[in-house]
Amino acid sequence: MPKKSKKNAIIDTATILFATKGFTNTSMTEVASLTDIAGATIFYHFKTKEELFISVLENVKTGLIQAFSLYFQEEHFPSGLERLLGAIAYHLHLAETKKEWFLLLRRHYTHELAAVNPVCRQHLEVVYTCLVEIFEKALTIGQQDGSIGPLSPKKTALVILAMVDGIIQLENNNLYNAGTLYSELLASCRRMVENKQ
Amino acid sequence: MPKKSKKNAIIDTATILFATKGFTNTSMTEVASLTDIAGATIFYHFKTKEELFISVLENVKTGLIQAFSLYFQEEHFPSGLERLLGAIAYHLHLAETKKEWFLLLRRHYTHELAAVNPVCRQHLEVVYTCLVEIFEKALTIGQQDGSIGPLSPKKTALVILAMVDGIIQLENNNLYNAGTLYSELLASCRRMVENKQ
DNA sequence: GTACTAACTGATTGATCAGTCAGTTTCGGA
DNA sequence: TCCGAAACTGACTGATCAATCAGTTAGTAC
Secondary structure, eight states, X not given: OOSSOHHHHHHHHXXXXXXXXXXXXXXXXXXXXXXXXXXXXXXXXXXXXXXXXXXXXXXXXXXXXXHHHHHHHHOOOSSHHHHHHHHHHHXXXXXXXXXXXXXXXXXXXHHHXXXXXXXXXXXXXXXXHHHHHHHHHHHHHHXXXXXXXXXXXXXXXHHHHHHHHHHHHHHHTTSSOOSTHHHHHHHHHXXXXXXXX | OOSSOHHHHHHHHHHHHHHHHOSTTSOHHHXXXXXXXXXXHHHHHOSSHHHXXXXXXXXXXXXXXXXXXXXXXXOOOSSHXXXXXXXXXXXXXXXXXXXXXXXXXXXXXXXXXXXXXXXXXXXXXXXXXXXXXXXXXXXXXXXXHTSBOSSOHHHHHHHHHHHHHHHHHHHHTTSSOXXXXXXXXXXXXXXXXXXXX
16 A cells, blocks of 8 residues: 555546546546546545545646746746746646646636636636746846847736647647647747847 | 527527537536427437537538628728738637637537547638638738738748637636737737838 | 428436445554 | 544435437428
């Protein structure tokens, strides 16, 4: 028996299932069997399916924040512009290595629940605020060092987030061949924000 | 009794329900009762729930294509750049007046079904191709008249679609106050593509 | 009116699923 | 070794829902 409680195993399984199949299409029985656990065990750890979902979301939240804080601890950039492009690239990178996280965040159920459940809303807001502030900070730094032109850092950060998110979604839905858009996105962002005199 | 068949009424109701609540969370009983119809009537017109969904999607497809073709029939632009910005603005406008269409197109079920059902995939591809080509054409025109800089029209069109889509999604999820981002998006796109010498 | 078909319906079925419950197993501490 | 609590389980329940079916009604042609 490993030290790791079954509770964490349940969360891990549920993360993948909720992310790929959605909330309603994931049955507790399925989560249980993929975790090698009896169905009722989940209800010992989580009162309801919704409570399990919130735990999954919270787990994604902390994971995401930690990943970004680690990235900026290790990387350093010559300019705000480079910092911005680095952040975007890392965002895209995470969206590949931790696909479930981003799928879960973009699931409709997540936002529907957030409109009704304050805890869920709180987690979601923290995540989005974190993501926006990363871009915002880079833009502000870039304006100070002259690498980025005159624009509203807050609003531009939101537009960039929308862009990155939109690209991730386009690639996930693979109506078009993926991968090639990453470099195009970076180039477009550079053209969009850089200081040109 | 109106001439308009109940079949169309069913599609209209289903469009809104599928768009706002999703496929699995919409019950046929609900569609029926909101259409003032017996539950079994739907199954007379549509063999399965999935077939109803496909009809809804097809309806959205034709509506969307018609709306854009009408727009470009009536509007004319001084430059490719202005045409692009007009297209983006109209896209955003449609996303407000015909919210169900865009919600439906972005539903996860739509893309999951497209991966499995060729008819669904066909409809989706037509819609996306249409949307991309609108931007692509404007970019190409702009490069000829000199209003738009040297860039790949195809790839840039995809990036712009992702951007617009991302903004629409951000506003729908209203974690941030909406509306204000539209003008920011247009300004950002202009900075991104315009020819600067 | 009659005959035929298309449109429509109420009652039902079988499957699925979240959640409950009464119980068993596991395990750390005294 | 024994106790008590925490962890876990199998069997069950009530509700929901897509789909079916045997039928009734509306419309149309002659």
